[in-house]
Amino acid sequence: MQSFLQFNPTKLWFGKGQIEQLTKELGTPGKKVLLVFGGGSIKNNGVYEAVKQQLDHMQAEVYEMSGVEPNPRLTTVKKGIELCREHGIELILAVGGGSVIDCAKAISVGVYYEGDVWDIITRKAVPAKALPFGTVLTIAATGSEMNNISVITHWDKNEKRGWSSSLAYPAFSILDPEFTYSVPLDQTVYGIVDMMSHVLEQYFHLTENTPMMDRFMESVLLTVIEAAPKLLENLHSYEHRATIMYAGTTAFNGLLSSGTDGGDWASHQIEHGLSAVYDIPHGGGLAIIYPNWMRHCAEADPSRMKKLAMAVFGVDGAGKTDHEIAYEGIEALRQFWNSLGAPNCLADYNISDARLEELIHKSFMKEQVGSYKIMTRDTVREILTNSL
Amino acid sequence: MQSFLQFNPTKLWFGKGQIEQLTKELGTPGKKVLLVFGGGSIKNNGVYEAVKQQLDHMQAEVYEMSGVEPNPRLTTVKKGIELCREHGIELILAVGGGSVIDCAKAISVGVYYEGDVWDIITRKAVPAKALPFGTVLTIAATGSEMNNISVITHWDKNEKRGWSSSLAYPAFSILDPEFTYSVPLDQTVYGIVDMMSHVLEQYFHLTENTPMMDRFMESVLLTVIEAAPKLLENLHSYEHRATIMYAGTTAFNGLLSSGTDGGDWASHQIEHGLSAVYDIPHGGGLAIIYPNWMRHCAEADPSRMKKLAMAVFGVDGAGKTDHEIAYEGIEALRQFWNSLGAPNCLADYNISDARLEELIHKSFMKEQVGSYKIMTRDTVREILTNSL
Structure with a gap:
C-alpha cells in the first residue's frame, strides 16, 4: 500500500x-x-x-x-x-x-x-x-x-x-x-460505461497489497453489472437509478484509489483525443477503446485482467491459461456493454482511419500516456486500429 | 436505499x-x-x-x-x-x-x-x-x-x-x-474484533436495496479475515499492519452505512454495560457477546446471517436450510475469533451470573436497544446467559 x-x-x-x-x-x-x-x-x-x-x-x-x-x-x-x-x-x-x-x-x-x-x-x-x-x-x-x-x-x-x-x-x-428519470436510454448507457471505466482504470494499478480497495472496486463493478440491465428495462425505477447514481459517484471520488498508484488512464486519454476530434459521446468512445486497451495490455501481463475476470465476470479458471482467463473476462466486458446497446467499434460512429495520425497525436497531450503499461505512438495506433 | x-x-x-x-x-x-x-x-x-x-x-x-x-x-x-x-x-x-x-x-x-x-x-x-x-x-x-x-x-x-x-x-x-508495531498480541486481537463488530453491526440493517454497501461491508470483513492471522504471525509486518489499520478506519467512518438505517448496535450496548461494570477490554467483551446476539436474532429471521455466511465465510448452502446456513456462518465467526485468541465466554474473564441483573440494567441506557431486532430485558438476559 x-x-x-x-x-x-x-x-x-x-x-x-x-x-x-x-x-x-x-x-x-x-x-x-x-x-x-x-x-x-x-x-x-x-x-x-x-x-x-x-x-x-x-x-x-x-x-x-x-x-x-x-x-x-x-x-x-x-x-x-x-x-x-x-x-x-x-x-x-x-x-x-x-x-x-x-x-x-x-x-x-x-x-x-x-x-x-x-x-x-x-x-x-x-x-x-x-x-x-x-x-x-x-x-x-x-x-x-x-x-x-x-x-x-x-x-x-x-x-x-x-x-x-x-x-x-x-x-x-x-x-x-x-x-x-428522464435521462434517455443511450445517455444512461454512456453514463454506465463511463463509471465502469473509471473503476477499471483505477483497478489496473501496479501497487502491491491493496486487498480492500481491490474488493471495493470489484464491488462497484458487480453492483453496476447487476443493476444496469434492470434499470434499462425501467428507466423510472427509483431503486436502480439510486444504485447507479451512487455507484457513479463512488467510482470516482478518490476513495477507490486510496493507497494505490491511481491506476492507468491511457484509454481515457485516447478517448479524449477521439471525442475532441469527432465530438462523439465520451461513454460511447470508451466502450470501443477500453476492451482493446485491455487486450493489448493483457498480452504482456494478464494477471490483473485474470483477477478481474474471475472476481467480476465469474470466469471459471479451471484448465485455462492466465491469458485465456483474461481474454474471456475482456470479452465478457465487451459483451456486457454491447448488450446494453453501447457501440462496438468506431465504424458505429462512421469513423474510419482517415484521421488516425491526428487521433494518435491528440492522445499525447501529456508527456506520459499510461502507467500500468506505458503507451507509445505505435501501441496507441494498434489500439485505435483494432477499434476501427 | x-x-x-x-x-x-x-x-x-x-x-x-x-x-x-x-x-x-x-x-x-x-x-x-x-x-x-x-x-x-x-x-x-x-x-x-x-x-x-x-x-x-x-x-x-x-x-x-x-x-x-x-x-x-x-x-x-x-x-x-x-x-x-x-x-x-x-x-x-x-x-x-x-x-x-x-x-x-x-x-x-x-x-x-x-x-x-x-x-x-x-x-x-x-x-x-x-x-x-x-x-x-x-x-x-x-x-x-x-x-x-x-x-x-x-x-x-x-x-x-x-x-x-x-x-x-x-x-x-x-x-x-x-x-x-508495538501493540501487543492481545490488544491487536481486541482491535480486530472491535473493527469486525463495527462492520457486522452495520451489516445487520433493515434497509432494502443497498447492494454496493453490503458488498463493501463484506469486502472489509473478507480483508480483515485474510490479513489478521498473517499479522498475528508477524506483528512487525508493515503490509498487514497497514491493511488492518485502514480497515479499522473504513469500518466506522460513516461510509459503510450510507443509505442504510445504520444497523443494529445492541451488542455494543450490551458490551458497554459489561465493561462499565467489570472494566474488561471492549474487544474481548464483543467477541463473547456478538455470536450470541447473532444466534438469538437468527432464530426469528436468518436471512442476513445466511447472506453473511455465504459471502464472507464461504458456507456452501447446498441442501441446507436457511437456519443451518446462518448458524454455520455464526459458528465460523466464533471459531475465527477464537483462533486469534479472543475469549469465548464470560467465564474466561471469571465473570459469573452474580451481577446479571445489573448488566441487563446497564444495557438499557438508551430507551430502545437494537433495531434489526429490538431487545427486551428478557432477550438481553438470554444473550448474557448464553455468554456465561
Missing part, C-alpha cells in the same frame, strides 16, 4: 427530496447565484423548477448561463467567468451532468485568475482562490459531483484537456435519483 | 512517515497544544519522540495530559477541560487509540460548555462550539480517528455512554502503520 491522503470536502446530499437542502446550503438570503446548465432539458423535466423554488425561497439574485456543451468548451467557461465578474457572483450552481459541473469548476477557479484560464486547464498555472460552487446532478456518469477533476475542450485547437485542483471540489452536491 | 448525507471533514494522512504532516497541520508556529495520551507506552515505542520532534519544530507550547484510561473516564475529561481553559489551548492532539481520542473529543466540546460535560455525553445538551483536535493513531480498533463518536465512562455511576456530535470529527488524523 502506498501512503495517501484521504480527504474529500464535498457534502453529498443523496436521495429523494434532497433538493430541499439547497436552502440550507445557500445559508443567507439574497445571495448572487450563477445558475449554469446545459441544453435546457432541465426545463422539461421539472428540475429547473425545483431548483428555482429553493432559490426563490432564499431570495437569491439569480443569473443564468445555459448552453454548456456535452464536451464543455473554453469559450463557454470564459463567458461564465465574465458573468461572475460582471455581477459579483457569490455562488455558482451547476445543474446538470459532468459537463456542466466541469464547466462550473473551470469558471470557479478562473474568476480570480488574471491570465487566460486555459493556463490552469493546461497546468501552466495553479489557481490560488476559487468561487464556491455547488451542484445538482441530473445524470449519473462522470463522478464530477464529488471530485476535483474537470475536462475542458479548446475547440479551435481540437484539444480536450483534463485538470484538477484542490480548490475544485464542489462545496455540496445534491443527488436525487428522480432527477435522472 | 434511504436518503443520506455523505460528509466527513477529517483529513486522513495514511502511511509510513506521515507524522511529518503534523507540521503542516499545526499551520502556524507557537501554537498552544494539549498533548493527550494514555499509560505512557508511546514513550517506549518512539511515537512520543516522533510527535515531539514535529511540535518542537513548530515551536509549539506543549502541555501534557497522560494517563487516559482504556475506558476513558469522565474525571479525566474534566481534568483535560480544566487544562485547556487554564492554558488557553488552541489545539488538542490525541496520541493513542480510541480511548485517548474519545477523551479528546469530549474535552474538545466540553471546553466551551459552561455546564457539566456529562450533559453532552448523555445527550441532554448539544455543544455549540469545539476546540479543534487532531489525532496520531497508535492502535487499529475503534475507528474514532475518522468519526464523530465517543464513549465515556462515569465510573462512580458504572455508566459507559456513547455520544456523537457534528463538531466531534478530528480535524486531521495521522495513521502510520509502523506506530502500531
